[in-house]
Amino acid sequence: MLINKYISETGHFSRRETTRRIAAGRITINGRVCVKGDTVAPGDIVLMDGEKIPERNPEAAYIVLNKPIGITCTAAEHVEGNIIQFVNYPSRIFAVGRLDKASEGLILLTNNGDIVNKMMRSEHHHEKEYVVTVDKPVTDEFIESMSQGVEILDVVTKPCEVSRQSENVFRIILTQGLNLQIRRMCKALGYRVLKLERIRIMNIILDERxxxxxxxxxxxxxxxxxxxQLNHNETEHE
Incomplete structure (x- = not known):
């Protein structure tokens, strides 16, 4: 998000006033004096005159999107088809995790940074469930190999639950989120993913709604x- 927009959304300064303060060198991002056109990402520390800008306290938003193919899970405004512009929510939100551009299904968006941190911590073993269509019949050997773990990205994936749904379709429940994990796992076993849909994140289920x-x-x-569930997992790992 552009720095002008970011600060104006706090409700304390207009974009025009923000521009004047940027020109005067009064605003920093992560300790660096910012310039016109700089952007802010979740987690960045923005200060004005060395002090944190008080945030507006919007009502907590928890949104589930049934993402279509072609939408990119990024807040970068220059990316065509980015998820934030697609949802067009009236206040600032961001996606929890990713679902690659060629995949579809359930993704959570929120303005609550605290739950983002909790949900993204791999040691909490939060379940995500997918239905996957591949280019050839799903064999018992494939199911067993996927379940036990597959070597990708110089690591062996964690054991997971895998079950056959039909000849070329299987379900998989992951508790980790490596980059393009399911696609890479399938490729390592000689399969190509034709369709990948996420249908569940923890207790949140993709349904007819x-x-x-x-x-x-x-x-x-x-x-x-x-x-x-998040608070329980946080307590278990303290």
Whole structure:
């Protein structure tokens, strides 16, 4: 997000006033004096006159999107088809994790940075479930190899749950999130992924309430259960 937009969304300064303060060298990003056109990413430290800019406290937003193929999970405004512009939510949100451009299905977006950190920590073993279509019949050997772990990116993937759904379709439940993990695992075993859809993240399930390309807010019960699971896992690993 451009620094002008980022600061204006705090509700304390307009973009024009922000531009004047940038020109005067009064704003820093991660300790560096910023210049016009600089961008801010989640986690960056933005200071004005050496002090943190008070954030606006928007109502917590928890959104699930049924992502279509072709949408990129980035907040970078210059990327065509980025997920933030696609959702077009009225306040600042960001995606929890990624779902690659060629994949589809469930992805969570929020303005709650705390749960992003908790959900992204691999040691918490949060489950993500996918339905995958491949280019040839799924064999018992394939199921066993995928379940036990496959060597990709110089590591062996963690054991996971895999089951055959039909001749060329299987389900897989992962508790880690390596880059393009399922596609790389399949490729290592001689298979090519034709379709990859995420259908669940922890207790959040892709259902008929959201068609492809649509999104909805989590309901109160979903949020309550999600927070309960996150807090439980946080306590277990303290």
């Amino acid at each position: 959201i068609k492809r390309g649509e999104w909805r807010h989590l309901d109160k019960q979903e949020i309550k259960l999600l927070m309960s």
